[in-house]
Amino acid sequence: MSYLVRRLEFFAITLWAALTINFILPRVMPGNPGQAMLVRFHGRVSPQAIKTIEAAFGVRSDQSLVQQYFQYLGNTLRGDLGVSLTFFPNTVGDVIKQGLLWTIGLVGMATIIAFLLGTLLGMLSAWWRGGIFDALLPPVFIVISSFPYFLLALLALLLFSITLDWFPLGFAYDLNSSINLSWSFVGEVAWHGFLPALTIVITSIGGWILTMRNTMITTLAEDYVKMARAKGLSPLRIMLTYAGRNAILPNLTGFAMSLGFVISGAILVEIVFNYPGVGFMLLQAVNSEDFALMQALFLLITVAVLVAVLAADILTAWLDPRTRDTA
């Protein structure tokens, strides 16, 4: 219990630090939203108009930095993230809502699949080490992982969408449909999302296979595995519940962190497959110096990673009693 409390305290402190850095960073960058807005409207706005819009964005040049900071903390905790410059006049909340579900859906699913598949293959590679499976699979996937992502994505698009016409050219769902909860729509989303998800899985799976395989090999050398074999337990049971369960622990924290980073989006996926999401949104926000949107997205990523790390710690503590503090 005290372990849990300590973890929560640590979480709260890191969250506060993240909020503060998130506030400072965009303001330290050169340029200011007023100027960025001028560019946006192509110089065709009067100075008075700029002041009005600046006020709407919460850029108060009349407030001191400290005042702005507390204003920002208050607003963030209340969920008021401001108005977006790039997507004026929509609020940041509305803009993020549009893309977030798609990112979590696509990239989240792909990451989970990559992790499960990768750890399974890694386990099998380690179990049959020295054999054909081990000699072939990990090297092949590691080589593929080292290809630049966009290259694989474009090749997949060229082969499967353009030449073979098995999958659509892009978008998250058919242009003629609207978002609804029918089975046909779910099927559409799955069909459109297959190629992007496939490319994400193929490029990220190599890392999981390798780490799992290596941890598994050292675990297999442990005494309790030898004991289990001597006891006559089935190989499947040993592989999964004795060796596998211990080997997966280091990977869990990595997995949790990568789940947290899912929110940062996969910008190349979004560009190549024209898929909605927050990755490209972040790029646009940075390019147009859209402080409100930038801050909100950075915050989201930070919070997601922190929550994920916390969850990973708790999970590890639950799975592995050795990590819990004995008070």
Next chain:
Amino acid sequence: MRHRYPVISLLAALTLLLGACGGSSGNSGTKRTTGGVLTISNESGSLWQCDFNPYNGSVNGQSFGILYEPLVYDNLLNDRKTPWLASAYEWSADSKTLTFTIRPGVQWTDGQAFSAADVVFSFDLIKQHQELDLQSVWTVLDTVKQEGSDKVVMVFKQAAVPNFYQIAGQTAIVPQHIWSAFKDPVTEHVKAPIGTGPFTMSECTPQNITYTRNPNYWQKGLPYLDTVKYPAFLDNDPANTYLATGQAQWGGQFIPNIDTYYVARDKANHHYWFPPIQNVNLWFNVKKAPFDNKLVRQAFAYAIDRGSVSKLGEYGYEPPGNQTGVLSPTFDSWIDKAQAAKYDYKFDPAKAAALLQQAGFTKGSSGIFQDASGKKLSFTIIDIAGYTDWIASVQVVQANLKQVGIELKAQNLESNAYFDKLFTGNFELAFGTVDASPGPSPYYELRNTLHSATTAAVGTTAGGDYGRYVNPAADTLFDQFGATTDEAKQHDLIKQVEAIMLEDVPVIPIVEGVAWYQYSTKDFAGWPTPDDPYAAPAPWNLPDWEVVLTHLYKTA
């Protein structure tokens, strides 16, 4: 001279005729089938916000023209005017009052009648909220009032005839009965637009907007198309792929190697046309030495191989510019070719070197010219990092200048930083266009390039004339142009401006920016072509795209 137009324009009469014949299966001749789904491919760079506010510059590309219409349609390519929501207009003798007769029988898409009151309301709205005045019409307008039941009288502060384009051709008219209820039209997210246009917005998702034919459109029988689809493309490549595979039929895209990538896919039906609409200039900061010296600027004009820049930097898509600053072939009728031939600006390193020597520079041992104190002619030019074709063009210019003996260093900036430096005059040389949109005659671009009223002191933001060039003679010519409706006089004044461009070389037009336009004749006809330029052809030319959409029809 006053202009008068009959109540029913020739265009409307023709469409009435065509509408009466329409409905049968398509064949050659005047019979047009109604129906068809057209898909547009125009990279917007982000998902749709589903905001159809025509006064919001970042989203009006989805509403101005197709949903909300202007008073008069003024063709960007040739300044031919077609009465639209106004059935007639008339200038006063002193060109300071403009009276519009509002077309009767027009309906808003919610069934309410359109009237002159809506016009007055729209202009008053943008007067009250300056952020909505995208065309800065209230810098020249004094009052806009209704007269009688169907006339709108606009009084100008001073004669500004060319502003007709911004006022009548570029201002959207919105319904008073809807917009007067908006709390703040600047931040209003217009989700259900009510307009007078040929289409209504039937569905909007972040990925795609679907427009459906307006059955009560005031041009009877139009449009022919049933549905228009406008997908949101985040980047050029998906948009180009859609065009190449035929899933989109109308494009406004920059496509590298267009002949191999696009035309080859369907040689019979895939076509493109790139009419020039805006110059891409080399800007001198004339407040910085040695660019205050006319001889140096002239030397630069002989030191750049514009044909080479066009071919190597712009794939040959953007024709080389000419020093008069008037677009060719779009505005050929305005160019005084004899005058331009006297200077004969082309790539001539010997002549450039001679001019530099005349200006007092000598070629140093490094091959670069230097002044008496030994300071080399070495300059920085600012450029936008994301525009790969501009970067390539600047590299060609660099090589050209090096041959002559001038050193050029390119600074490829992120767009906000670039515009900041450009607008505030914080540069030595700059590569780029005038930021204000071009107009239907050379006057607009030239005025924004040369008139001292558009510029500002170095350090403050300027709306035009980024090089801070001040020439009272040029100012007078533009002001005189603005006060006259006499076409012959207008042409003469522009020729005098060309003389200034040729002699003073305040900027060097290097290539001519074009309207990117691709179209497929596989299922649709009625496209604008060089032989029939009835509208500026790109889907992002507002409101010209509306005119294209009312012309297109499904073949067989």
